[in-house]
Each structure stands twice: as C-alpha cells, then as structure tokens.
Amino acid sequence: KNEVEQSPQNLTAQEGEFITINCSYSVGISALHWLQQHPGGGIVSLFMLSSGKKKHGRLIATINIQEKHSSLHITASHPRDSAVYICAVLLNTGNQFYFGTGTSLTVIP
Amino acid sequence: DAGVTQSPTHLIKTRGQHVTLRCSPISGHKSVSWYQQVLGQGPQFIFQYYEKEERGRGNFPDRFSARQFPNYSSELNVNALLLGDSALYLCASSLDVVEETQYFGPGTRLLVL
Numbered sequence: 001k002n003e004v005e006q007s008p009q010n011l012t013a014q015e016g017e018f019i020t021i022n023c024s025y026s027v028g029i030s031a032l033h034w035l036q037q038h039p040g041g042g043i044v045s046l047f048m049l050s051s052g053k054k055k056h057g058r059l060i061a062t063i064n065i066q067e068k069h070s071s072l073h074i075t076a077s078h079p080r081d082s083a084v085y086i087c088a089v090l091l092n093t094g095n096q097f098y099f100g101t102g103t104s105l106t107v108i109p
Numbered sequence: 110d111a112g113v114t115q116s117p118t119h120l121i122k123t124r125g126q127h128v129t130l131r132c133s134p135i136s137g138h139k140s141v142s143w144y145q146q147v148l149g150q151g152p153q154f155i156f157q158y159y160e161k162e163e164r165g166r167g168n169f170p171d172r173f174s175a176r177q178f179p180n181y182s183s184e185l186n187v188n189a190l191l192l193g194d195s196a197l198y199l200c201a202s203s204l205d206v207v208e209e210t211q212y213f214g215p216g217t218r219l220l221v222l
Contacts, residue, residue: 004151033211043152043199043213086151096165097142097211099151 003027006087006100013107019074021103023087026068034061034072035086037102043086046072077107111135113202113214121220122190130185130217134202140164141183142211143175144199152199158183159205195221 004025013019023032034046047054047061049070054061058077063070074081087100114133122128134141140159144152157165158177177183181202187194197218201211 035213040215042215043201045210045212048210088152096157096167097144097154099144099153101151 002100003098004087004089004100006085006103008103009101010104011106013077013105015078015107015109017077017107019077019081019105019107021072021085021087021105023070023072023100024068025070025087025089025098027089027098028092029068029089030092031090032063032070033088033090033097034070035088037084037086039083046085074105079107079109082106113200113212115198115200115214115217117217118215119218119220121222123222124190124192126190127186127188128190128219130187130198130200130219131182132185132200132202132214133182134200135212138202138204138212139181140203140205141177141181142201142203143183143185144201145169146197146199146216147193148196155185190221192221195219 007022031048031050033048035043036046037043049061049063058075060073084102084104086102088097090097116131142157143155145155146152154167155169156175161177172188175185197216199216200214203211
C-alpha cells in the first residue's frame with residue numbers, strides 16, 4: 001500500500017476547463033508539496049503546504065490535515081499545463097519524503 | 110543564479126559496475142536529497158544530507174551510499190549495479206532540512222545493460 005495516493009492517474013481536459021487533482025496520505029506529515037514534472041524529467045516545485053490554502057496565478061492548492069487530503073486546482077487550463085503533477089509528503093519526523101505516482105494531465109486546445 | 114546542477118546528464122553502465130552521480134545545490138542551500146524515479150512511477154526517496162551528515166534514508170540496499178562535501182555538493186554512489194537500477198536519479202536542494210521547499214535538478218538518467 002502506498003503512503004500517498006493520487007487520483008486520477010490520467011486526466012484529459014479541454015482548454016479552459018477547471019481541473020482538480022487529489023492527493024490522500026496515510027502518514028503523519030509536517031508538510032505537503034505539489035510538484036510539476038514535464039517530459040524529460042525536469043521537476044518544479046509548485047506549492048508547499050502545511051495548512052489551509054495557497055494560490056499562485058491559475059493554480060490553487062488546499063490541504064485538510066484532519067482528513068489527510070490535499071487538492072490541486074487549475075483554473076482556465078491551458079495546453080502548457082500538460083505535465084505530470086506529483087504530490088509529496090514530508091513525514092513529521094522531518095527526514096523523509098514519500099511521493100505519489102503522479103497524475104498525468106493533457107490539456108487539448 | 111544557477112539552479113541545482115547534476116552530472117552527468119546521461120550514463121550507460123553494465124551490470125556489476127559502480128556509478129557516481131554528482132549534485133551541486135543552489136548557492137546557500139545546505140540540504141541535499143537524492144531520489145530515484147523509475148519510468149512511469151513517482152520518485153522514491155533515497156537519502157537526505159544536511160551539513161554533511163545523513164539525516165534521512167529511504168528503503169534502499171547498502172549498495173547505495175552518498176556523502177556531502179564541505180561546499181554542500183553531494184555524490185550518490187551505487188555499487189554492483191543491477192538492471193533494476195536503471196532510472197532517473199534526481200537531486201534536490203533546500204535551505205534547511207525541515208519543511209523547506211525543495212528545488213530539483215534536471216536529473217541523471219542511468220541505463221544499466
């Protein structure tokens with residue numbers, strides 16, 4: 001069983017649609033990261049959350065610590081948003097990350 | 110400012126050989142973490158180093174080892190390579206150990222034949 005589960009695994013959307021990617025975890029954490037990985041492997045950190053909600057441009061990330069769940073939302077999606085989105089949690093021991101397997105997003109023009 | 114850099118970008122080895130991968134963190138960052146990403150899967154945590162000391166270790170065999178140098182750069186060593194070690198090896202740096210945003214390098218793609 002994975003400590004971090006993401007859904008959906010694959011997602012195809014039309015340009016302009018509102019997108020939600022979900023992450024659930026089963027361990028005690030001190031922080032959760034949302035990462036974006038483009039073809040070829042480059043990873044960019046989008047958000048780091050320990051509570052509440054963060055917004056950056058068209059991206060919004062929320063976390064509910066009690067329910068052990070986080071969501072990443074993309075408003076007005078664009079083809080350049082096509083990438084794999086990965087949820088990663090930092091254990092509350094502070095020294096180990098667990099990663100989800102990622103959600104592959106394709107936005108069609 | 111330069112981001113996290115890794116070398117080499119690509120590497121081909123045969124079973125039984127050893128390999129050394131290198132990572133230079135962002136200037137001022139004292140923590141370096143190593144991850145293995147097998148094709149089609151999410152990254153798996155291997156090691157975290159802070160101030161030249163190992164602060165975290167994932168579920169990898171003893172064939173995997175790492176170290177961090179006084180300038181905070183790091184090496185990941187893998188001995189007795191297996192076919193299953195073929196993966197993208199990612200390095201990430203952060204200012205500190207706990208609850209810090211990690212900045213990822215481009216990775217080293219290792220192929221074991």
